[in-house]
Amino acid sequence: MSQILHRSIAGGYPTAVSGEGVWLIDSDGKRYLDGSGGAAVSCLGHGHPDIRAAMHAQIDKLAYAHTSFFTSQPAEELAEHLIARAPNGLSHVFICSSGSEAVEACLKLARHYFVERGEPKRIQFISRRQSYHGITVGALSVGGRMKDRAPFKEMLLQGHHIAPCYAYRDQRADETLEQYGLRVADELEAKILELGPETVAAFVAETVVGATLGCVPPVPGYFKRIREICDRHGVLLILDExxxxxxxxxxxxxxEQEGIAPDLMAIAKGLGAGYVPIGAMLASSQIIAAVRQGSGAFPHSQTYNGHPLACATALAVQQVIERDDLLANVRRQGAHLERRLKERFGNHHHVGDVRGRGHFWGIELVADRASKTPFDPALKLHARVKQAAMAHGLMVYPMGGTADGNAGDHVLLAPPFIADAAIMDTLVERLGEAVDAAIAGAF
Structure with missing residues (x-):
């Protein structure tokens, strides 16, 4: 019996012992294609020699120095690298250890900004239903994944939610994609006016919705309207990336693909590629100026902020991605993955939608393709798909509650940036086998 409090106490897990490129190997020698990057984390795959070398080099110099006493060269260099490539207006970085921590920092800095400006009534945060922003109390409060919120609802902070940008289920027959996007974006303005603009601090959104909806990109024009609404009412825009x-x-x-820049941004996962726990908040010069002219301090910190080893590792990850032009590979192989997914599932009776961008794709499973009716939640089809995929030597990221927080199933794919066409072909082949096996086993 394991002494670890695992996510599921009921069953066991295979033991991962090594990783090679896009593969993970368990203690029995079975190889698994990491088709989801774990949780969209392992963008460089496993065991990359350049990242191992950077980690060794840093640990030989300095592993840890508390940020109340020191800064460090790796932290300064990582911040410089990130800001040099950041969306317009972002000027400073707060380095933490996870995505949840990065979102939490965004919420607190947004509130602190308005206190510094003499607008203390701005305490409300608006986000979207069917969103996920992290598992800490603040992040969970703005999140819209109801099954995660339900056990803790009495202790959560007050949050306000509007509709997601989810054209597959919510676009009307008489609307273009652009008209649909403007309609749901305008819900933000209606909510701001309902609450009172002087009380609203920020709107929080995933640029492309991840785990809760399964790689749903925004429709054209949606985020430009969101940005206009935020600017009109002095509300900050926090993007969760x-x-x-x-x-x-x-x-x-x-x-970048939406033609906008946020006031605050949360990043993590691909920042360190899974080699270290690391996340970051990027903040605009406008926000930093208000703090500098006010108290001069951000009243938020954690023990492992700016951890030198984590920073050196993340910097190496970002340098490898840039040196090897891996974003070009993401675009190239992402197009191949899209084509192969649509060939395999485009006419599948139980796949209603194939959506995504780059190396970030999802398929939505339905009981009936024509009506878009979800499977009965009691079947837990997403869990069956994960089990079947593991049996076929494939890691994917399925989730339930896609359609409305209760019913609906999807499978998220996030292969490493180093994946080639042959790996994508294997991924789609094994996913097809797993989906068919899971559906057959459910009846």
Whole structure:
């Protein structure tokens, strides 16, 4: 019996013992194609020699120095690297250890900004239903994945939610994609006016929705309207690119493809590629100026902020991605993955939608393709798909509650940036076998 409090106490897990490129190997020698990058984390695959060398070099110099006493060269160099490539207006970096921590920092800095500006009534945060922003209390409060919120609802902070940008289920027959996007974006303005603009601090959104909906990109014009609404009412825009950012969708930041920049941004996962726990908040010069002219301090810190080993490792990851032009590979092989997924599932009776960008794709499973009716949640089809995929030597990231928080199933794919066409072909082949086996086993 394991002494670890695992995610599921009921069953066991295979033991991972090594990794080679896009493969993980368990203690029985079985190889698994990492088709989801774990949780969209392992963008460089496993055991990359350059990253191992960077980690060794840093640990020989300095592993840890508390940020209340020192800064460090790796932290300074990582911040410089990130800001040099950041969306317009972002000027400073707060380095933490996870995506949840990065979102939490965004929420607290947004609130602190308005206190510094003499607008203390701005305490409300608006986000979207069917979103996920992390598992800490603050991040869970703004998140819209109801099954995660339910056990803790009495202790969560007040949050306000509007509709997601989810055209597959919510676009009307009489609307173009652009008209649909403007309609759901305008829900933000209605909610701001309902709450009172003077009380709203920020709107929080995933640029491309990850785990809860399965790689749903925004429709054209949606985020430009969101940006206009935020600016009109003095509301900050916080983009959560923990899963979709750092190259995952084919550009370093997913919002580049929307033609906008946020006031605050959360990144993680692909930042350190899974070699170390690391996340970061990127903040705009406008926000930093208000703090500098006010108290001069951000009242938020954690023990492992700016950890030198984590920073050196993340910097090496980002340098390898840039040196090897891996974002070009993400765009090239992402197009191949899209084509192969649509060939395999485009007419599948139980796949309603194939969507995504770059190396970030999802398929939505349905009981009936024509009506888009989800499978009965009691079947837990997403869990069956994961089990079948593991049996076929494939790691994918399925989730339930896709359609409405209760019913619906999808499978998320986030292969490493180093994957080639042959790996994508193997991924789709094994996924097809797993989906068919899971559906057959459910009846």
């Amino acid at each position: 923990v899963m979709s950012g750092m190259g995952r969708t084919g550009t370093l930041h997913a919002c």
